Amino acid sequence: MTSNDSSQFSSDRVQTSILSRPEKIALQWLAPRLPRWVSPDLLTFIGLFAMGLTGLGYYLAKFNDGFLWLASFGLALNWFGDSLDGTLARVRNQQRPKYGYYLDHLVDAFGVSIMIYGLAYSELASPEILWAILTLFLIASINAYLAAGAVNVLKISYAKISTTEARVILIILNVVLLFAKKVTIFGHRLHLLDFLSLPIAIFLLYTIIRSASLCLRQLDKEERAKWGK
Numbered sequence: 001m002t003s004n005d006s007s008q009f010s011s012d013r014v015q016t017s018i019l020s021r022p023e024k025i026a027l028q029w030l031a032p033r034l035p036r037w038v039s040p041d042l043l044t045f046i047g048l049f050a051m052g053l054t055g056l057g058y059y060l061a062k063f064n065d066g067f068l069w070l071a072s073f074g075l076a077l078n079w080f081g082d083s084l085d086g087t088l089a090r091v092r093n094q095q096r097p098k099y100g101y102y103l104d105h106l107v108d109a110f111g112v113s114i115m116i117y118g119l120a121y122s123e124l125a126s127p128e129i130l131w132a133i134l135t136l137f138l139i140a141s142i143n144a145y146l147a148a149g150a151v152n153v154l155k156i157s158y159a160k161i162s163t164t165e166a167r168v169i170l171i172i173l174n175v176v177l178l179f180a181k182k183v184t185i186f187g188h189r190l191h192l193l194d195f196l197s198l199p200i201a202i203f204l205l206y207t208i209i210r211s212a213s214l215c216l217r218q219l220d221k222e223e224r225a226k227w228g229k
Contacts, residue, residue: 008209017225026088028091045084050075051074051078051115053073054070055074056070058122059122066174072170079164082108086104116130126191173192173196176192
């Protein structure tokens, strides 16, 4: 289901990612062509199932690199289900804003957690770093949901990157991992994903702090203004 119709759930959705325009065109072309038995809820759970495939693919990659293709397929299937459910609901005039908002974000939290767990036990990266990234992701998600209720803005992209761009980056990384899993930095052999995880963690922390400071500043200004009334 779509998460963009919150009333808090009438929050303004901020989507300024690189691929947002071509993605919107693709979704609007696909939605009317789906058979009637495909429902928005079914697409939502296809997206969750796909993240299960992604996590499984990463876990099994420790036994055979070929399972990275399963992880990539899961990411592509997740885009199909997770991105198309809301568009299908709107095309068929079947919007359930509060239901969709609740279900979508709950499923997203489970899906990302499953993927991270698969990576953590894949031997492709250090588990400690992945737990830190999962923690920061969940904090960023909580902050976004709080902002939707407090200032009626649901921001779903940061620095031109949304979940769609993140999936594309991960698929590219999966291809790279087929050829190189470790890099040498100053004479030390490191997991390639460990090396790349640092900027990801910094990016997540920056977006949390920036978003929270902007929201708090706006709320503080609005509520202090009431004192003068």
